[in-house]
Amino acid sequence: MIVVKVGGGAGIAYDALCADLATLTRAGQRLVLVHGGSHETNTLAERLGHPPRFVTSPSGYTSRYTDRATLELFLMATAGKVNKVIVERLQHLGVNAIGLSGLDGRLLEGQRKAVIRIVEDGKQKVLRDDWTGTVEKVNTHLLTLLLNAGFLPVIAPIAASDAGEALNVDGDRAAAAIAAALGANTLILLTNVPGLLRAFPDESTLVRHIPRADIEEYLPLAQGRMKKKILGASEALAQGVGRVILGDARVAEPITRALAGEGTVIV
Amino acid sequence: MIVVKVGGGAGIAYDALCADLATLTRAGQRLVLVHGGSHETNTLAERLGHPPRFVTSPSGYTSRYTDRATLELFLMATAGKVNKVIVERLQHLGVNAIGLSGLDGRLLEGQRKAVIRIVEDGKQKVLRDDWTGTVEKVNTHLLTLLLNAGFLPVIAPIAASDAGEALNVDGDRAAAAIAAALGANTLILLTNVPGLLRAFPDESTLVRHIPRADIEEYLPLAQGRMKKKILGASEALAQGVGRVILGDARVAEPITRALAGEGTVIV
Numbered sequence: 123m124i125v126v127k128v129g130g131g132a133g134i135a136y137d138a139l140c141a142d143l144a145t146l147t148r149a150g151q152r153l154v155l156v157h158g159g160s161h162e163t164n165t166l167a168e169r170l171g172h173p174p175r176f177v178t179s180p181s182g183y184t185s186r187y188t189d190r191a192t193l194e195l196f197l198m199a200t201a202g203k204v205n206k207v208i209v210e211r212l213q214h215l216g217v218n219a220i221g222l223s224g225l226d227g228r229l230l231e232g233q234r235k236a237v238i239r240i241v242e243d244g245k246q247k248v249l250r251d252d253w254t255g256t257v258e259k260v261n262t263h264l265l266t267l268l269l270n271a272g273f274l275p276v277i278a279p280i281a282a283s284d285a286g287e288a289l290n291v292d293g294d295r296a297a298a299a300i301a302a303a304l305g306a307n308t309l310i311l312l313t314n315v316p317g318l319l320r321a322f323p324d325e326s327t328l329v330r331h332i333p334r335a336d337i338e339e340y341l342p343l344a345q346g347r348m349k350k351k352i353l354g355a356s357e358a359l360a361q362g363v364g365r366v367i368l369g370d371a372r373v374a375e376p377i378t379r380a381l382a383g384e385g386t387v388i389v
Numbered sequence: 390m391i392v393v394k395v396g397g398g399a400g401i402a403y404d405a406l407c408a409d410l411a412t413l414t415r416a417g418q419r420l421v422l423v424h425g426g427s428h429e430t431n432t433l434a435e436r437l438g439h440p441p442r443f444v445t446s447p448s449g450y451t452s453r454y455t456d457r458a459t460l461e462l463f464l465m466a467t468a469g470k471v472n473k474v475i476v477e478r479l480q481h482l483g484v485n486a487i488g489l490s491g492l493d494g495r496l497l498e499g500q501r502k503a504v505i506r507i508v509e510d511g512k513q514k515v516l517r518d519d520w521t522g523t524v525e526k527v528n529t530h531l532l533t534l535l536l537n538a539g540f541l542p543v544i545a546p547i548a549a550s551d552a553g554e555a556l557n558v559d560g561d562r563a564a565a566a567i568a569a570a571l572g573a574n575t576l577i578l579l580t581n582v583p584g585l586l587r588a589f590p591d592e593s594t595l596v597r598h599i600p601r602a603d604i605e606e607y608l609p610l611a612q613g614r615m616k617k618k619i620l621g622a623s624e625a626l627a628q629g630v631g632r633v634i635l636g637d638a639r640v641a642e643p644i645t646r647a648l649a650g651e652g653t654v655i656v
Contacts, residue, residue: 166465169437194470198433202469203461206547206555209492213553220494220531225476227487227540264487267538271531273494280473286480288473 123152123306126377127297127354129313129347130158130204134371136211139312142377143274144215152269154304155219156277156297157208159200160186166199167192177240177249183349185254187238188290193253196290197223201278208276220273223280224257225288230296231259232281232289255289257281257296260303294347294354302361309358310380311351312371317386318343318352332388334359355388365389390419390573393644394564394621396580396614397425397471401638403478406579409644410541411482419536421571422486423544423564424475426467427453433466434459444507444516450616452521454505455557460520463557464490468545475543487540490547491524492555497563498526499548499556522556524548524563527570561614561621569628576625577647578618579638584653585610585619599655601626622655632656 124146128139146153163186164174172195175187188196205221212219224230232255240247268275277300279293294311301309320327322345332340337356344352348368355366366388369380379385391413395406413420430453431441439462442454455463472488479486491497499522507514535542544567546560561578568576587594589612599607604623611619615635622633633655636647646652 194474197473198465198469200469201473202465202467206464206468206490206492207461210549210553210555213492213495213549215553218494221490221492223473223488225473225480225488227485227535228480264538264540267534268494271534273531282477282480286477286482288477 123304124308124310125154125156125297125301125304125306126310126312127156127293128158128371130160130162130200130293131314132161133314135373135376136208138374139371139376140208140211140215142375143212144217146377147217147274154265154275154277154300155208156279156293156300157204158279158293159196159204162199162204163196167195170195177238177242180239180241180246184346185292186290187249188253189251190253193288193290197280197288201280205276205278212274212276218273219276220268221276221278223278224291224296225280225282227261227264228282229261229264229277230257230281230291230299231261232257232283232291234283234287234289253287253289255281255283255291257291257299260299262303265300265304292350292354294351295357298354298358301358301363305362307364308381309355309363309366310369310377311354311366312369312376312380313351314372316370317368318348329386332386334388337388359388390571391575391577392421392423392564392568392571392573393577393579394423394560395425395638397427397429397467397560398581399428400581402640402643403475405641406638406643407475407478407482409642410479411484413644414484414541421532421542421544421567422475423546423560423567424471425546425560426463426471429466429471430463434462437462444505444509447506447508447513451613452559453557454516455520456518457520460555460557464547464555468547472543472545479541479543485540486543487535488543488545490545491558491563492547492549494528494531495549496528496531496544497524497548497558497566498528499524499550499558501550501554501556520554520556522548522550522558524558524566527566529570532567532571559617561618562624565621565625568625568630572629574631575648576622576630576633577636577644578621578633579636579643579647580614580618581639583637584635585615596653599653601655604655626655
């Protein structure tokens with residue numbers, strides 16, 4: 123079992139990704155795809171006059187401030203467009219993909235963080251009406267039901283709160299939780315860089331290998347969204363996933379290349 | 390088994406609908422919900438500067454002209470927002486709803502009509518690049534799998550073409566195809582009128598009962614979108630569904646009321 127997460131940034135080669143998924147599926151590989159939607163959400167939000175707002179937590183993690191209007195834009199862009207266009211590409215290639223958000227069938231359950239602490243201009247502030255959360259439980263029964271029936275699940279990073287509310291969750295950490303819950307041997311996090319860079323954005327400084335015991339030492343190298351990927355990788359490994367590979371989503375055969383060791387391999 | 394279709398027009402009481410679905414589900418009723426998304430799609434399309442265009446076929450049926458940009462707006466509004474907000478309401482009420490489009494797992498398969506004939510200003514014209522279709526096959530295996538596992542499927546009116554393309558399909562006729570494929574005893578089509586009106590929009594002229602043999606005679610009474618509901622009703626009855634009820638989606642307990650005979654009952 124391989125869980126692949128593809129980022130929602132600009133420059134992702136979705137055609138190449140889907141072609142690679144089709145090849146691997148035909149070879150009998152069991153796969154789950156988790157995707158992002160940040161670029162589509164930003165574009166939609168700008169066009170609708172509700173521009174995105176990114177905030178930084180006291181521990182240095184960046185995330186989208188998700189008020190209710192933003193949540194609904196996120197549902198449209200991510201569960202509506204990105205999810206269905208990926209499913210369409212896969213269906214076109216003969217892969218019986220099924221697109222779901224984590225809200226559907228409570229596939230991903232999380233805790234809402236309605237009030238978040240952020241750092242802005244060096245000061246700590248509190249934001250309310252936030253619709254983000256952290257995945258705490260994966261409904262493996264539903265995923266296994268679909269996998270055993272021959273479907274390839276394509277999952278949008280939305281979770282259900284205890285009260286059934288939709289929550290914007292981090293896709294990398296959601297993929298990590300899914301990989302751990304399914305007992306996946308490999309988690310691949312694809313993004314628009316070749317992996318963890320020692321001197322971002324210089325791609326010649328790619329870190330090729332990280333022993334799992336040393337992962338904390340590499341956290342300071344991670345910039346922006348890469349921090350959550352390292353955190354997700356760390357969470358997945360701690361819960362029994364065999365290896366995590368940070369790979370490049372802009373190239374042909376991105377999954378096959380990651381499996382061959384291109385990118386940052388954490389074992 | 391009851392299949393319920395709720396229109397995507399303005400004025401739909403989604404809270405009342407979801408509460409009624411929760412009551413019926415708790416009483417052990419097996420249900421599938423199909424929804425529309427026309428109002429949300431129109432709103433989004435207007436806001437994004439790509440206003441909707443409705444066209445009329447030579448036989449007098451109205452539909453949305455769906456170029457690729459409109460298809461993607463339709464995916465966002467219908468599969469993204471309407472579907473997920475309904476699922477969220479149901480999850481909040483303790484119903485384990487699962488939202489899908491007909492593209493997912495090829496739940497609904499259809500034929501694309503890339504070229505359509507329309508009548509405009511009294512003249513026949515041809516439109517190309519259309520992404521609409523008609524449902525020809527329902528994947529009952531997937532639906533049954535989900536129903537047997539205790540989920541309530543919530544379905545957006547999108548189908549997969551032979552080539553795996555996403556197609557905008559009519560929700561009423563999709564619901565009719567689903568009801569027929571599942572061998573449902575009842576199909577309920579809820580909309581923002583009380584049923585078929587003898588003199589639209591005078592709601593005191595509600596037609597309460599139509600014997601199935603006479604349905605064709607009532608077609609001339611149907612205005613606008615009601616024509617497709619009568620067509621869907623006719624298709625469902627021809628394929629073995631026991632009865633079709635055209636009910637009001639603006640009231641409390643809309644399904645329970647329809648089952649009690651409020652609206653237009655076709656048997």
